[in-house]
Amino acid sequence: MSHQARFSDHPFFTRLDADPPLDHIAPFPLCLTFFVMTFQEILRTCDERVTDPEFKRMVHCHRLEDAGHDRWFLGDLAALGVEVPTAAQLFGRPHHAARQASFALMAEAFNARHDASQLTLLLTLESAGHVFFERFARYLERIGEQRPLRYFSQTHLDVEKAHDVFEDCTDARIESMVLAPEVEAEALQLVDRCYRELQGMFDRFEALIEESARRRAPASSRRGSVREAGVHSVRAPALQPFARRASRDEGAGPR
Numbered sequence: 001m002s003h004q005a006r007f008s009d010h011p012f013f014t015r016l017d018a019d020p021p022l023d024h025i026a027p028f029p030l031c032l033t034f035f036v037m038t039f040q041e042i043l044r045t046c047d048e049r050v051t052d053p054e055f056k057r058m059v060h061c062h063r064l065e066d067a068g069h070d071r072w073f074l075g076d077l078a079a080l081g082v083e084v085p086t087a088a089q090l091f092g093r094p095h096h097a098a099r100q101a102s103f104a105l106m107a108e109a110f111n112a113r114h115d116a117s118q119l120t121l122l123l124t125l126e127s128a129g130h131v132f133f134e135r136f137a138r139y140l141e142r143i144g145e146q147r148p149l150r151y152f153s154q155t156h157l158d159v160e161k162a163h164d165v166f167e168d169c170t171d172a173r174i175e176s177m178v179l180a181p182e183v184e185a186e187a188l189q190l191v192d193r194c195y196r197e198l199q200g201m202f203d204r205f206e207a208l209i210e211e212s213a214r215r216r217a218p219a220s221s222r223r224g225s226v227r228e229a230g231v232h233s234v235r236a237p238a239l240q241p242f243a244r245r246a247s248r249d250e251g252a253g254p255r
Contacts (some may be wrong), residue, residue, distance in 0.1 A: 003124075003195040008131045012202045015209070016139040022080070026095050026212050028205055029073075029152070030082050034095045036073045036151075036199065038102035039125070040066070045109040046118040055115040058170065062122050065159075072151035079147045097204030101197040108190055116179055120187040124194045133157040 009125050015025065043063040050056045077084055085095065137154040150156060179187070 003191060004127045004131060007128055007195060007199065007202075008135070010199065010202050011206050013135045013211075014137055015206070019139065019142050022140075022143065022145065024213065024216075025209055027208050029080075030077070030085065031094050031205055032098055033073070033077075033206060034090050034098035035102050037070050038098075038106060040070050042102075042106055042109055042125070043067075043122070045106065046122055049109065049112070050115045052115040052117045054173075055119050057120060058174075059115075059119055062126075069151060069156070072156065072199075076149045076151045077148055094208060097201045097208070100204075101201035104197045108194065111239060112190070114179075114183045114184070114186055116177070116183050117186050119174075121194065124191050127196065128198050130157070136158055163166055185188050 043066055047056075047060050047063045050059045074084055089095070091099070105121070105125070109118065112118050112121065133152075133156055136152055137157050140149070140152060141154070
């Protein structure tokens with residue numbers, strides 16, 4: 001099973017499949033704030049560190065296409081009536097999970113020795129993003145959420161799928177790349193580490209949601225968590241283009 005498919009099976013998405021009220025998944029989406037803001041810096045860092053012209057074009061284009069999505073996120077928080085956290089709050093316990101993953105992913109951009117790894121980092125994050133945005137947009141549609149959202153909407157997913165890096169010509173160019181063994185090995189190991197961090201971040205989100213649910217429910221009426229209730233995940237039918245390019249079954253970047 002690919003990393004992307006395993007991520008799609010995460011208990012957080014199982015929880016969404018049960019269609020809980022939005023306030024029952026608190027502190028999400030607030031706890032995602034640090035990651036969303038740092039993502040723009042990861043894009044910038046990758047763009048600035050790539051030197052090969054072909055990789056530079058793809059990475060820079062990717063950065064331009066994702067520019068401003070942090071403002072979409074902040075706009076969605078406002079639309080949902082969620083106050084944007086202060087700097088002090090961002091470094092508090094509820095945001096620890098996003099900070100830890102963000103720092104680890106930023107480190108990948110700084111530590112990558114090859115331009116192929118910079119592109120692989122962005123493609124890996126996109127592959128996970130396609131799972132998240134598809135599942136979350138469908139969840140919001142099912143629960144009848146009517147507020148004007150952009151970051152968490154189907155529109156955002158459509159924008160992600162329309163990125164130049166997923167156009168047929170770019171896709172074919174990535175497919176045709178031949179990397180030296182040590183470059184390919186670095187890219188594959190990077191994918192493993194990135195998904196480990198993303199899985200860990202959502203594990204900690206789940207723990208925060210469970211903790212919030214326990215505080216919300218009177219002791220006498222607790223019925224256990226969504227996971228304990230045996231709700232099963234409904235796999236999203238269409239994983240996205242990065243998985244289609246995956247080599248060695250693990251969602252590697254360019255080969």
